[in-house]
Amino acid sequence: xxxxxxxxxxxxxxxxxxxxxxxxxxxxxxxxxxxxxxxxxxxxxxxxxxxxxxxxxxxxxxxxxxxxxxxxxxxxxxxxxxxxxxxxxxxxxxxxxxxxxxxxxxxxxxxxxxxxxxxxxxxxxxxxxxxxxxxxxxxxxxxxxxxxxxxxxxxxxxxxxxxxxxxxxxxxxxxxxxxxxxxxxxxxxxxxxxxxxxxxxxxxxxxxxxxxxxxxxxxxxxxxxxxx
Amino acid sequence: xxxxxxxxxxxxxxxxxxxxxxxxxxxxxxxxxxxxxxxxxxxxxxxxxxxxxxxxxxxxxxxxxxxxxxxxxxxxxxxxxxxxxxxxxxxxxxxxxxxxxxxxxxxxxxxxxxxxxxxxxxxxxxxxxxxxxxxxxxxxxxxxxxxxxxxxxxxxxxxxxxxxxxxxxxxxxxxxxxxxxxxxxxxxxxxxxxxxxxxxxxxxxxxxxxxxxxxxxxxxxxxxxxxx
DNA sequence: GATCATCTTGACCATTTGGTCAAGAACTAA
DNA sequence: TTAGTTCTTGACCAAATGGTCAAGATGATC
Numbered sequence: 001x002x003x004x005x006x007x008x009x010x011x012x013x014x015x016x017x018x019x020x021x022x023x024x025x026x027x028x029x030x031x032x033x034x035x036x037x038x039x040x041x042x043x044x045x046x047x048x049x050x051x052x053x054x055x056x057x058x059x060x061x062x063x064x065x066x067x068x069x070x071x072x073x074x075x076x077x078x079x080x081x082x083x084x085x086x087x088x089x090x091x092x093x094x095x096x097x098x099x100x101x102x103x104x105x106x107x108x109x110x111x112x113x114x115x116x117x118x119x120x121x122x123x124x125x126x127x128x129x130x131x132x133x134x135x136x137x138x139x140x141x142x143x144x145x146x147x148x149x150x151x152x153x154x155x156x157x158x159x160x161x162x163x164x165x166x167x168x169x170x171x172x173x174x175x176x177x178x179x180x181x182x183x184x185x186x187x188x189x190x191x192x193x194x195x196x197x198x199x200x201x202x203x204x205x206x207x208x209x210x211x212x213x214x215x216x217x218x219x220x221x222x223x224x225x226x227x228x
Numbered sequence: 229x230x231x232x233x234x235x236x237x238x239x240x241x242x243x244x245x246x247x248x249x250x251x252x253x254x255x256x257x258x259x260x261x262x263x264x265x266x267x268x269x270x271x272x273x274x275x276x277x278x279x280x281x282x283x284x285x286x287x288x289x290x291x292x293x294x295x296x297x298x299x300x301x302x303x304x305x306x307x308x309x310x311x312x313x314x315x316x317x318x319x320x321x322x323x324x325x326x327x328x329x330x331x332x333x334x335x336x337x338x339x340x341x342x343x344x345x346x347x348x349x350x351x352x353x354x355x356x357x358x359x360x361x362x363x364x365x366x367x368x369x370x371x372x373x374x375x376x377x378x379x380x381x382x383x384x385x386x387x388x389x390x391x392x393x394x395x396x397x398x399x400x401x402x403x404x405x406x407x408x409x410x411x412x413x414x415x416x417x418x419x420x421x422x423x424x425x426x427x428x429x430x431x432x433x434x435x436x437x438x439x440x441x442x443x444x445x446x447x448x449x450x451x452x453x454x455x456x
Numbered sequence: 457g458a459t460c461a462t463c464t465t466g467a468c469c470a471t472t473t474g475g476t477c478a479a480g481a482a483c484t485a486a
Numbered sequence: 487t488t489a490g491t492t493c494t495t496g497a498c499c500a501a502a503t504g505g506t507c508a509a510g511a512t513g514a515t516c
Contacts, residue, residue: 049280052280052282053277053281053364054280131363131418131419135276135363141421142421145422146428150425150428153426172443172447173443175427176440176444179416179423180412182415183414184408187411190362193373194366197366198373198377198381212401212404215405216408219400219405219408220447222453223451223452
């Protein structure tokens with residue numbers, strides 16, 4: 001799947017109204033600022049209401065710009081949505097590291113859980129955007145899910161299986177294990193109103209995240225027969 | 229939170245166009261059949277697109293009825309949505325059993341996981357409807373989350389803590405444990421396109437569900453220091 | 457069969473939606 | 487300063503939206 005154009009130029013500028021004849025050029029400060037505002041606003045709106053339920057007017061209001069100004073920069077609702085998904089995927093792809101059978105299972109699994117929880121905390125709206133898109137049937141993400149994400153999962157699963165063969169962890173199903181870690185870590189972004197309602201909090205703080213992360217690391221590693 | 233009116237009468241009939249002067253009366257066979265069609269269709273549409281993104285026209289098409297006929301039965305989009313949420317909550321409340329410190333932790337946790345997975349399999353759209361509503365900030369569910377669901381979680385957590393004190397399980401955080409079980413079990417409904425895309429399946433079968441359930445039971449119980 | 461209630465459903469309505477368009481202001485480079 | 491580019495933004499458009507309305511068909515009861 002296409003990664004967003006290289007850092008420095010605008011993520012949308014090559015596809016909307018700045019068709020400079022010199023090819024890809026540096027976006028102006030005004031354009032960069034406004035596009036960033038639009039992307040942030042759009043992420044929140046689409047994360048909350050999905051593609052169909054999110055309106056360009058709501059995005060415009062959240063960005064503090066007139067609707068036609070938003071459309072001037074991004075071209076269309078669809079283009080904006082695709083740009084957002086690509087941004088999200090780029091962020092995730094940066095985390096799709098490779099692991100080896102020579103690595104230590106405890107370290108790898110713990111790092112995996114910790115980095116996912118850190119992402120949840122840093123980018124909750126990205127997680128919600130993904131959740132909304134998948135709830136909607138993932139129409140824009142099929143290639144990604146069936147392509148590089150799947151390859152990554154399968155490669156990681158193979159390493160988990162080899163660890164199990166060496167007796168370094170229990171022979172759990174590695175794919176369900178990966179889903180368990182994803183669901184457990186994303187839950188705190190995706191279902192935040194539930195978490196806050198039930199725990200009586202207004203927000204989760206750094207210390208809460210620390211406790212949750214520690215809890216997940218301990219339980220999942222022990223549950224896998226690692227360092228129990 | 230209000231539970232749906234008693235079995236036998238229509239879940240919507242008391243609030244839309246059948247204002248019989250004799251009070252609550254048995255709905256006709258036509259009404260029952262059409263209301264059920266509408267509820268099923270609406271559940272799918274709202275689960276996929278959320279409240280804002282789901283349209284009455286789409287629901288009407290999915291139900292095979294004209295839009296104004298749908299509105300004849302349900303009154304408004306909002307009433308329909310509320311009725312759906314109430315139906316979902318009633319289904320969930322039937323599962324909010326009580327446990328005691330004298331129960332066996334292994335049995336209780338395993339039953340909890342198994343029943344949640346069975347619910348995921350039997351009512352995936354209900355799970356997705358809940359997810360969409362929570363992603364949207366849970367505007368219609370705050371009382372439920374902060375009320376009886378919270379009470380249930382707290383009561384269950386207290387029992388978990390007492391088990392830990394008796395050395396029957398590790399002293400894990402009981403609330404995070406409940407969230408872990410919810411997120412892990414609902415994942416297979418809510419993120420089904422992801423699961424299918426990554427595993428290369430067109431659907432999850434009974435055997436898949438069995439394996440996943442067994443995996444979750446084993447890992448989570450072992451991770452809690454129960455019967456490891 | 458007559459009467460009343462329920463059901464069906466297209467026409468209609470005000471508002472919202474994703475755009476398109478173009479005038480004028482602001483910015484940039486020579 | 488001039489010319490060209492970018493940015494701003496209200497007016498406008500066709501289609502979609504959640505309804506409302508009422509005529510006629512169907513169902514139920516006496």
